[in-house]
Amino acid sequence: MITVGDVMNMRAFDRIWLAAPCEGAASREVVGVGTLDHEPFTGSYDLFERGEFIFTTLGFAAMHPDLAEEALLALIERDVAAVAVKPVALKALPEKVVAASAERGVPVFFYEGRYMERVIADLMNALDDDAAEWERNHLIDLMLAPSDEQAVRSTFFTIAGVTGATIQCLAIQAVTEDDASLRALQKVVEGVLAAYGDRWSDVERTFVCRYRAMILGFVSFKRPPLKAIAISDADLAKCIATAGPLVCGISQEVSLGEGDLALRQAMAALRTAHVEGGIVRWTTLRFDAFRAAARTDRLYARSADLMRSLLFDYDAEHDSDLGVTAQAFAAACGEVSRTAEALFQHPNTVRYRLKKIKEVLAVQDLTDRELAALLQLVYLA
Structure with missing residues (x-):
């Protein structure tokens, strides 16, 4: 994903700065690029799309400053990603534009740099690279399925x-x-x-x-x-x-x-x-x-989760510690003394809990060693 922050860091700019405060400006997603060279003949700005980064000199407003305000307000209303103005005809933003930019979260920048065509070409290359990377990511996601x-x-x-x-x-x-x-x-x-x-x-x-x-x-x-x-x-x-x-x-x-x-x-x-x-x-x-x-095996993970959930639910209802005991017993490879040391409990307390674990899991016929083998599988993931 290309963001406004990525565009700001492009080397084609000599300098780029916010013309007015706009919270979250750098994180806005950029999906396209456009230019505003002249006032639309129809007076409509519908040709500009949401998420586009718009470059303009606002040269057409040199003789009529009101047109600059109208253009910027229209672009902000279209929810473009950002507007970058080369400060030729406009040196400061009108108050209405400052307010609209802050309210809608659409940043307006002033910039100095190379020819606008070079700036746009660099951004289009970045967008093309991003699209290619997205396609590779999509293919890799499919392959992991x-x-x-x-x-x-x-x-x-x-x-x-x-x-x-x-x-x-x-x-x-x-x-x-x-x-x-x-x-x-x-x-x-x-x-x-x-x-x-x-x-x-x-x-x-x-x-x-x-x-x-x-x-x-x-x-x-x-x-x-x-x-x-x-x-x-x-x-x-x-x-x-x-x-x-x-x-x-x-x-x-x-x-x-x-x-x-x-x-x-x-x-x-x-x-x-x-x-x-x-x-x-x-x-x-x-x-x-x-x-x-x-x-990564869904069947295995679901089976292990079932065993852990049985112990968790019992602990929640009886304020007991069967879950932590089961995990410690598995980590100790079925040794009661090591389990007791890890839990700071008496070995007989551990033995009592193991008996209760067998009851909760409905495996009363298992020996302690067999229970340890089962629990090692349960807590492997």
Whole structure:
């Protein structure tokens, strides 16, 4: 999404400033661009659309200042994203325009800079890039939804132009959370992965794009991996580390038709990387890999939620602590003494609660060890 703030930061401007206070100006969405070179012949401003960023010199109002006020009020009424005025004919806003701008939240700017055509061209390029990014995001969202392998292959080709036998995905975020850092990091990652592809003859293609608040990298290989963990796996991690400060999750190398799984693996590894720092490979995850799988499987998640809800509801009705006890017992791998230490309770108190947990879950026939195994599944996600 392109915002008014993004437009204000464009290099085509020498200077741009609010002509009058307008709360929330920078966050308004920009969906198009327009110009006002002359007063509409019909006196109607209906040709201007909501969300457009309008540029004007208001030159037609040089001899008739009232026309400037009329034009600006009409544009504000149309709920355009913003109006940028080159202060040639108009040096200050009329009071009615100031009031309307504040009331409707439509900012009016004065600007100095290059030819208006250059400013508009830069903004149109930004809008085109944003539209292309939105389309890629949409395709990736579709790919993360359940689909067959042929559909995944087709979607990957549309997104990244890859046709290889296998694919490996990277999910990357900059250390600082701002759009400028992410875009700069994207350029570096593109170069790093291109160099990686040049070094490995089995690489069919590399591709990098932005997806929401992260960067996604794709490495397509011409041949299937010879082992469960490809030889290139560790080298890819070393390679991406040269891109500079970042957090990154790297997937396992999988068949192209399972590329959606590689995406999920990379994103799950990225979550772990935010905790541990640096670069995390899916192939080195153990418990976190199963936790990620549990979180993304709706049937598993619903089953675990049912068990937790039974304990939560009982605790709410009886002012008890079966839920926290069950979770601690699972974390302690079924050891009563460790559970008691974690909860600062007597072991007999824990044993009593375990008996009550079995009753609530209707699994009275289970041994404590079997109950621990069940609860470890329940609290895995």
